[in-house]
Amino acid sequence: MKQLAIVSGKGGTGKTTIATAISSILNNKVMADCDVEAADLNILLKGKKIKASNFKGKEIAAIEYSECNYCGICEDVCRFDAIKDIKVNPYKCEGCGLCTLKCPLDAIKMKWVETGEIVVLEIENGQLCEAQLSPGADGSGKLVTEVRKMAISIGEEPEWIIIDGPPGIGCPVIASITGVDAVLVVVEPTLSGFEDMQRVIDVIKDIGCKIFVCINKWDINFRVSQNIMSFCESRGIPVAGKIYYDEQVINALKETKGISEFNDSDAYKEIVRMWEYIEKHI
Amino acid sequence: MAKISILSGKGGTGKTFASTNLVRVLPNATYIDCDIEEPNGRIFLNPIIEDISDVYTKVPLIDDNRCERCGICSKVCRFGALINLGREILILDHLCHSCEACYEMCPMNAITMANRKIGEISTGVSRGIDFIEGRLNPGEPSGVPIIKQINILIKSIELSIVDSPPGTSCSVVNTIEDSDLCILVTEPTPFGLHDLKLAVELVKEMDIPMAVIINKSGSDNQIIYNYCMKNDIKVLMEIPYDKKIAELYSRGTLIAEADSTYEKMFVDLAEKILELIENEAAGNSEW
Ligand code: SF4
Ligand code: SF4
Ligand code: SF4
Ligand code: SF4
Numbered sequence A: 001m002k003q004l005a006i007v008s009g010k011g012g013t014g015k016t017t018i019a020t021a022i023s024s025i026l027n028n029k030v031m032a033d034c035d036v037e038a039a040d041l042n043i044l045l046k047g048k049k050i051k052a053s054n055f056k057g058k059e060i061a062a063i064e065y066s067e068c069n070y071c072g073i074c075e076d077v078c079r080f081d082a083i084k085d086i087k088v089n090p091y092k093c094e095g096c097g098l099c100t101l102k103c104p105l106d107a108i109k110m111k112w113v114e115t116g117e118i119v120v121l122e123i124e125n126g127q128l129c130e131a132q133l134s135p136g137a138d139g140s141g142k143l144v145t146e147v148r149k150m151a152i153s154i155g156e157e158p159e160w161i162i163i164d165g166p167p168g169i170g171c172p173v174i175a176s177i178t179g180v181d182a183v184l185v186v187v188e189p190t191l192s193g194f195e196d197m198q199r200v201i202d203v204i205k206d207i208g209c210k211i212f213v214c215i216n217k218w219d220i221n222f223r224v225s226q227n228i229m230s231f232c233e234s235r236g237i238p239v240a241g242k243i244y245y246d247e248q249v250i251n252a253l254k255e256t257k258g259i260s261e262f263n264d265s266d267a268y269k270e271i272v273r274m275w276e277y278i279e280k281h282i
Numbered sequence B: 001m002a003k004i005s006i007l008s009g010k011g012g013t014g015k016t017f018a019s020t021n022l023v024r025v026l027p028n029a030t031y032i033d034c035d036i037e038e039p040n041g042r043i044f045l046n047p048i049i050e051d052i053s054d055v056y057t058k059v060p061l062i063d064d065n066r067c068e069r070c071g072i073c074s075k076v077c078r079f080g081a082l083i084n085l086g087r088e089i090l091i092l093d094h095l096c097h098s099c100e101a102c103y104e105m106c107p108m109n110a111i112t113m114a115n116r117k118i119g120e121i122s123t124g125v126s127r128g129i130d131f132i133e134g135r136l137n138p139g140e141p142s143g144v145p146i147i148k149q150i151n152i153l154i155k156s157i158e159l160s161i162v163d164s165p166p167g168t169s170c171s172v173v174n175t176i177e178d179s180d181l182c183i184l185v186t187e188p189t190p191f192g193l194h195d196l197k198l199a200v201e202l203v204k205e206m207d208i209p210m211a212v213i214i215n216k217s218g219s220d221n222q223i224i225y226n227y228c229m230k231n232d233i234k235v236l237m238e239i240p241y242d243k244k245i246a247e248l249y250s251r252g253t254l255i256a257e258a259d260s261t262y263e264k265m266f267v268d269l270a271e272k273i274l275e276l277i278e279n280e281a282a283g284n285s286e287w
Helices: A015-025 A041-045 A073-077 A098-102 A140-154 A171-177 A191-207 A222-235 A247-254 A266-281 B015-025 B041-045 B072-076 B101-105 B144-154 B170-176 B190-205 B222-230 B243-251 B260-281
Strands: A002-007 A029-033 A048-063 A108-123 A126-133 A160-164 A182-187 A210-216 A239-243 B002-007 B030-033 B048-062 B082-084 B089-091 B111-126 B129-136 B159-163 B181-186 B210-217 B234-240
Touching: A002 A015, A002 A171, A015 A029, A015 A041, A015 A160, A015 A182, A015 A247, A015 A266, A029 A041, A029 A140, A041 A108, A041 A126, A041 B190, A048 A140, A073 A098, A098 A108, A098 B101, A108 A140, A126 A140, A140 A160, A140 A171, A171 A191, A182 A191, A191 A210, A191 A222, A191 B041, A191 B243, A210 A222, A210 A266, A222 A239, A239 A266, A247 A266, B002 B015, B002 B170, B002 B260, B015 B030, B015 B041, B015 B159, B015 B181, B015 B210, B015 B260, B030 B041, B030 B144, B041 B129, B048 B089, B048 B144, B072 B082, B072 B101, B101 B111, B111 B144, B129 B144, B144 B170, B170 B190, B181 B190, B181 B260, B190 B210, B190 B222, B210 B222, B210 B260, B222 B234, B234 B260
Parallel strands: A002 A160, A002 A182, A029 A126, A029 A160, A182 A210, A210 A239, B002 B159, B002 B181, B030 B129, B030 B159, B181 B210, B210 B234
Antiparallel strands: A048 A108, A108 A126, B048 B111, B082 B089, B111 B129
């Protein structure tokens, strides 16, 4: 079993299109949608839900009012201003437990709360695991780890686990790429895209896994594309794919179809070629 | 004082595009980049940075001379940041949430809270526009302390345009807190709609007035309009799907500066926004 994570630094670079296309190429795989704040791989993969489970990812303070004398100590000690008028604000509570330690009447208990849902879906030649973080919740990194655990346990010895990673450079991204065999960084040739790519590559380098780069919409700014190429060369990172701007991609998305259904499109052909390269060099 | 936050359920929908162009046409507005993991506003506004201040979180520091190795601190830490090795207590800075439970509970008063840098806030000016940017160091687990610090600055700013982080997590909650208006940027695709719904759910829960901008607008706008109508959300602007936008964007150029048609579109948007905020302040929420 090999694991490949697809990341981009920022959303909207075509990551989902590429992940879906790769999914169509592979015969025995589990897809893991680790963008737990906005999972949307399934809009294209159109899987059938076979399993769902709640994820209780966080403990928060709960005051037992029958035992409380409203002394206000909990309010004073909380470093996160999470208690106001002796009421716990679940968005602000970090679950540190200090109030429970300081309450003279032992009136506060920590209780687990749901921070998301993990879903498994049946897709063509495999499964898809995804999750949705409850709005405003934190701990998306933990949820990502759960999705990956589920992805590993669900399949019958899948050949590939393909992880569609979240945007950014923070904890959820690190959770998505830790322990994978390789990371594919998808970038669009814009100044901001180039900058985001460099930041995410710094994070991947820290973790130390193999990196491939794919430049999407390669022709929208040749100068930036060239700069990305030189950057990759200087860092010893192979540019595995160069996908030209292709109207077919937009048409496919509009119809919520994968680009693989437009299999004579240039974009799809290039993704297939890129995949062959990655498979060989991983 | 008004705070307008621009957000989207997902990145890459044109949040920075909308905020930077909007701030360009609004007199006396300050651009504030709270997309601390990927702050990009700078590329378009080219500010002259006047000041950079470090942002710290607090982590425990143990005084070996006082510590009796009782292990209480490591027991009370619910984030696994203190590991009791017997001979010493190992501190894992990245896991610490700065709750100070260890500091409070240490029987020997051996713990003090020390500063650890997690990022920085830059302030500057871009051709008359005040500019503030938060930037998180790579690999840091949470940028919320940076956002909270920026929120303190916002309190004394006349008109803040806040470029929020993507997603719907706690850093978004902290960014949009106390906003007078949230503007959600979306695209007219099933993906855009899916992500928009998540963002709407969050903003609703926080009880903040909101409106929508459709980016890459085209023949499929109806799916967004239908949803917005059903939920009583106003659509303020349609930004067309135009190769010129993509091209200028890739070069880091503001379209409101380069093209008078777009400039006018953003001026219209600015007027609508100011009107909404006034109405809201006057207690008229029927919009
Ligand atoms: S510290 Fe305990 S008793 Fe005092 S107000 Fe808080 S919950 Fe109530
Ligand atoms: S658990 Fe910690 S953060 Fe939550 S209310 Fe208690 S002291 Fe505050
Ligand atoms: S609680 Fe205080 S004395 Fe005990 S191990 Fe921790 S630092 Fe040392
Ligand atoms: S401050 Fe809180 S999170 Fe940090 S080490 Fe101490 S107990 Fe743990």
